[in-house]
Amino acid sequence: MAARRPFQWPALLTRDGRGIAYGGDYNPDQWPESMVDEDIRLMREAHVNTVALAIFSWDKIEPQEGEFTFDWLDAVISKLGEAGIAVDLASATASAPMWLYVKHPEVLPQDKYGHTVNAGSRQSWQPTSPVFKEYALTLCRKLAEHYKNNPYVTAWHMGNEYGWNNRYDYSDNALNAFRSWCEAKYGSIEQLNEAWGTAFWSQHVNDFDEVLLPRHMGGDAMVNPAQQLDYERFGNDMLLDFYKAERDAIAEICPDKPFTTNFMVSTDQCTMDYAKWADEVDFVSNDHYFHEGESHVDELLCSDALMDSLALGKPWYVMEHSTSSVQWKPLNARKRHGELMRDALAHVAMGADAINFFQWRQSASGAEAFHSAMLPHAGEDSKIFRGVCELGEALHTLSEAGLQGTELQHADTAILFSAESEWATRSQTLPSMKLNHWHDVRDWYRGLLDAGHRADVVPLAYDWNNYQTIILPTVLILSDHDAQRIANFVQAGGTVVIGYATGIIDEHFRVGLGGYPGAGQGLLREMLGIRSEEFNILGDEAEGEPNAMTLTNGCTSKLWQNDVTSIAANTTVIASYAGAEAFDWELDAVPAVTSHPYGSGTAIYVGCDLDRQGIALLAESLGIEVDDSRVVHTIRRAVDGTRFDCYLNRDRQPVSMINIDGEPVIAYRCTNGSTRGEYVLHRNSILITKRVE
Template sequence: MTERRSFKWPALLTSTGRGIAFGGDYNPDQWPDEVIDDDIRLMREAHVNTVALAIFSWDRIEPREGEFTFDWLDMVIDKLGAAGIAVDLASATATAPIWLYDKHPEVLPVDRYGHIVNAGSRQSWQPTSPVFKEYALRLCRAMAERYANNSYVTAWHMGNEYGWNNRYDYSDNALHAFRSWCKDKYGTIEQLNDAWGTAFWSQHVNSFEEVLLPRHMGGDAMVNPAQQLDYERFGNDMLLDFYKAERDAIEKICPGKPFTTNFMVSTDQCAMDYAKWANEVDFVSNDHYFHEGESHLDELACSDALMDSLALGKPWYVMEHSTSAVQWKPLNMRKRHGELVRDALAHVAMGADAINFFQWRQSSSGAEAFHSAMVPHAGEDSKVFRGVCELGAVLEALSDAGLQGTELEHADTAILFSAESEWATRCQTLPSMKLSHWHDVRDWYRGLLDVGRRADVVPLAYDWSQYKIIILPTVLALPDVDTRRIADFAQTGGTVIIGYATGLVDERFHVGLGGYPGAGNGLLRQMLGIRSEEFNVLGSEAEDEPAGITLSNGMTTRLWQNDVTSTAPDTQIITTYQGPAAADWELDGTPAITTHSYGAGKAIYIGCDLDRQDIAHLVGLLSDALPLPSDQTAADSSQTCDARILHTVRRSTDGAVRFDCYLNRSKQPVEITGIHGEPVVAYRCESVAKGTYAIMRNGVLIMRSER
C-alpha cells in the first residue's frame, strides 16, 4: 500500500497563521485591473482570508509558447498579501491555451467511438500524452521558480477537478499505456487471461501487445466487465500519475508548502478512487455542490462523512461550493434564505476547516456566467453578498473560539464505500442496470439519521475495525481479502449488515460459485447463514407485472429480491416476502431479511432493496439486535435525541474543548433541550430557556464547552 504523505495544513496570514480559511476561486484575469482594488475592499468587508488563484490562467501566464508574463500575477498576489489574504496558487494546467492545441492537436483525447474531443472546454488533453505532460511540467516549474519564496503563497493547488473532461480517453497513447499498466499488474499474459475470463467469446490474447481498450464495439455489444473494470482503474491511475508529476515538479523547486487538489465527491459523482488520491495530498480538498430537493442537507452530510474518512479524521478543505444556483444541471435551483450560511456551517460541523466558493465575482460572460458567486451580478448591494459577509463573520467567531484544528468525533457505525463497486454497478451486463452503490450508501446514511443514528462513510480499503457496526450496501465487487476482513470483524464481536447485491463478484468480476452471495469462496454465505439461488428483478418495463413485493413486516421491495432457498439451522428469519405479488413470483414465505450469529458477532442479511423509509423502519425493528449507539454526542443523559436534528461533535486533540453542532434537518422549528456550554453560533435559533433552544428551518447552533 502507498505510504501516505504527512498531514500539512496551509497557513493563513494571521498573527498565528491559524483560523478557518474563507474565500473562493479568484479570477482577476476575467476583469480589468481597476476591479482588483474594489475586489480586495469587498473581500476585507466579507472577512475573506484566502483565495485560490490562477486555476484557469495558463493562456494569461504563457500567452505564446515559452513567453511567460508574470507581472500581472505578481501584482495580484502582492495586493492580496498586503491585505492579509493568503494565496492557494494553482499549477494553472486545468485549461490549456489554444496555441498549444493548434501546434499539437495530437494531445486531444479520443472518445470510445474514435471521435476527437475538441479543444474549447476544460481538460481537453490526454493524461498519457508525453507532449502535453512536457508543456504542463514546464509551466509548473516556471510557476515554482517564480513563487517558491513568496510568503503570501501558502499552498499549491494542482490542476483542478482531475478527470472532469478526460476521465475516459481511448487514444493510441492511452492504448499503449493501458498495455503497460496491465503488464505491471498481471506480470504474465496467462494471469490477465485468467482475470478477464477471456475463454468467453474467444477473447484470449497471446501477448500484452494484443490487449485492447474497451472501445465502441457496436450498438448492442457488451464489453467484457473485467476488462472494463480494469480500464476504470487504469484511468484513475493515469490521472493520479499526472497529478503526482505536477506536484513533484513544483515540490522539487518549492519544498515545504502543502499540496492539494480538489476532489469531486457528492453522492451523484465520485469519479476517482479517492481512497488512493488521499494518500498523495498534504490536506484533503473537495468540491461539493448541493443536491436540489428535500435531500439537500442529508446528501451534504453523507458526502462530508466520506470526506472526513478520506482525511483520516484530520480537518479538510471545502475548495468549492456555491452561494446559490449553478448553471450546469438540468434544474438549477437557487438557495433559500439561510441555506448559504447553513450549508457552509454544515461542512464545518462535518469536519471542514476551510469554506470556499466558486467563485469570488460572478462572470459576465463565458460558460459559467450564470453560476452564482460571492459577489453576484447584482453587486455588493445584494442578498447573496450580505449572506457572504454574515458567513465570514460567523467563521471568524468560530476561529476566535478555537474551533480550527479540532476533529470530528467518529460514529460507532461505518457504511463502507468502494469506488470500484460504484464503477462495477455501471456495468451493462448485470441482472439489473439500475443498481447504484453510492446511492444505496446515501439511502442507508439517511435512514440511520431518521432514527437518530449517525454513521461514518469509510472506504472499504481503509481500517474500519474500531467500529461496532459495518454496513455494506451494494458492495458488488468484494475481494476475497476484504471478505476475510469482514468475517474477522464479525468473529471478534462486530455486527455486519450485508446488502442484497453485495459480494456477487470479486475484484476480477468473477462470480463465486455455489450460490449467492459467492464472495470469499462461500465465506460470506457461511457468515450470513443463508444461500440464494436466483435474483428476482422487477421493473416497469415488464407489463402487467407487480411493481413491488411486500414483506411480512409491512415493508416493500421494488427492484431486486434474492430467492433464499436454504438457511443454516441457527439463522433467525426477521421477515419474509408475503402477499399476492410474492406468491405470483413464488417467493411467498421466502426469507427476505435474516440474522445469524458468527463467532462473537452477528451478520444481518438484507436480501432485497429497501428505500430510505423502510431502512429506517428496519433499523428500528433491529434495535434489539444492534449495539446501542455510543454516547458520543451528548454532554450527559439529559440530552434530547431528536432525529430531526443532525448533531455532531468536534473536539480538540487533547479532549479539553468540544464544540457541539446542531443543524435542523426539517422544515419546521425544532426545540432541543439539555444543551450545555456557551453558544458561539446561534444562527436562526432562539434561546427558550436555560439549556433549551428552538432551531428554525436552516438553523444552526454551535456550543462550546470545556472539560
C-alpha cells in the same frame, strides 16, 4: 492502506497562521486590472482570508510558447498578501492555451467512437500524452521557481477537478499506456487472460500488444466487464500519475508548502478512487455542489462523511461550493434564505476547516456566467453578498473560539464505500441495470438519519475495525481478502449488515460459485448462514407483473429480491416476503432479512432493496441506538478537552431542544427557550456550542 503523505495544513496570514480559511476561486484575469483594488476592499469586508488563484490562467502566464509573464500575477498576489489574504496558487494546467492545441493537436483526447475531443472546454488533453505532460511540467517548474519564496503563497493547488473532461481517453497514447499498465498489474499474459475470463467470446490474447481498449464495438455490444473495470482503474491511475508528476515537479523546487487538488465527491458523482488520491495530498480538498430538492442537507452530510474518512479524521478543505444556483444542471435551483449559511456551517460541523466558493466575482461572460458567486451580478448591494459577509463573520467567530484544528468525533456505525463497486454497478451485464452503489450508500445514510442515527462513510480499503457496526450496501465487488476482513470483524464481536447485491463478484468481475453471495469462496454465505440461488428482478417494464414486494415487517422491496433457499439452523429470520405478489413470484415465506451469530458477533443479511423508510424501520433490528431524527448532532474535539457540539435542524419545522450544555458560539436561526439550555431550532438553522470536559 498505502503510505500517506504527512498531514500539512496551509497557513493563513494571521498572526499565528491559524483560523478557518474563507474565500474562493479568484479570476482577476477575467476583469480589468483596475477592479483588483475594489475586489480586495470587498473581500476584507466579507472576512475573506484566502483565495485560489490562476486555476485557468495558463494562457495569461504563457501567452506564447516559451514567453512567461508573471508581472500581472505578481501584482495581484502582492495586493492580496498585503491585505492579509493568503494565496493557494494553482499549477494552471487544467486548461491549456489555444496556441498549444493548434501546434500540437495530437494532445487532444479521443472518445470511445474514435472522435477527437476538441479544444475549447476544460481538460481537453490526454493524461498519457508525453507532449502535453512536458508543456505542463515546464509551466509547473516556472511557477515554482518564481514563487518558491513568496510569503503570500501558502499552498499549491494542483490542476483542477482531475478527470472532469478527460476521465475516459481512447487515444493511441492511452492504448499503449493501458497495455503497459496491464503488464505491470498481471505480470504475464496468462494471468490477464485468467482475470478477464477471455475464454468467453473468443477474447484470448497472446501477448500484451493484442490488448485493446474497450472502445465502441457496435450498437448493443457488451464490453467484457473485467476489461472495463480494469480500464476504469487505469484511467484513475493515469490521472493520479499526472497529478503526482505536476506535484513533484513543483516539490523539487518548492518543497515546504502543502499540496492539494480538489476532489469531486457528492452522491451524484465520485469520479475517482479517492481512497488512493487521498494518500498523495498534504490536505484533502473537495468541491461539493448541493443536490436540489428535499435531499439537500442529507446529501451534503453523506458526502462530507466520506470526506472526513478520506482525511483520516483530520480537518479538510471545501475548495468549492456555491452561494446559490449553478448553471450546469437540468434544474438550477437557487438556495433559500438561510441555506448559504446553513450549508457552509454544516460542512464545518462535519470536519471542514476551510469554506470556499466558486467563485469570488460572478463572471459576465463565458460558460459559467450564470453560476452564482460570492459577489453576484447584482453587486455588493445584494442578498447574496450580505449573506457572504454574514458567513465570514460567523467563521471568524468560530476561529476566535478555537474551533479550527479540532477533529470530528466518529460515529459507531460505518457505511462502507467502494469506488470499484460504484464503477461495477454501471456495467450493462448485471441482473439489473438500475443498481447504484453510491446512491445505496446515500439511502442507507439517510435512512439511519431518519431513525435518529448518524453514521460515518468509510472506504472499504480503510481500517474500520473500531466501529461497532459496518454496513455494505451494494458492494458488488469483494475480494477474498476483503471477505476475510469482514469475517474477522464479525468474529471479533462486530455487527455486519450485508446488502442484497453485495459480494456477488470478485475484483476481476468473476462470479463466486455455489450460490449467492459467493464472495470469499463461500465465506460470506457461511458467515451469514444463508444461501440464495436466484435473483428476482422487478420493474415497471414488465407490464402486468407485480412491481413491488411486501415484507412481514411492513417494508417494501421494488427492485431486487434474492431467493434464499436454505438457512443455517441457528439463523433467525427477521422478515420474510408475504402477500399476493410474493405468492405470485413463488417467494411467499422466503426469508428476506436474517440474522446469524458468527464468532462473537452478528451477521445480518438484507436480501432485498429497501427504501429509506424500510431502512429506518430496520434500524431497531440492527441494535442501533437512535435519537431525535429531526436534528443531526456532531461533536468536534480538541486535544485539550474542549468540545464543540453542532446541532443541525434537517426538518422544515421548528424543533425544540432542551438540556443543551455549553455556551453558544453560533446560534443561527435559533431562539432561546424559557430555560437555560433550551433552544428552538428553526428551518435552516444551526447551533454550535463550546464547553470544556
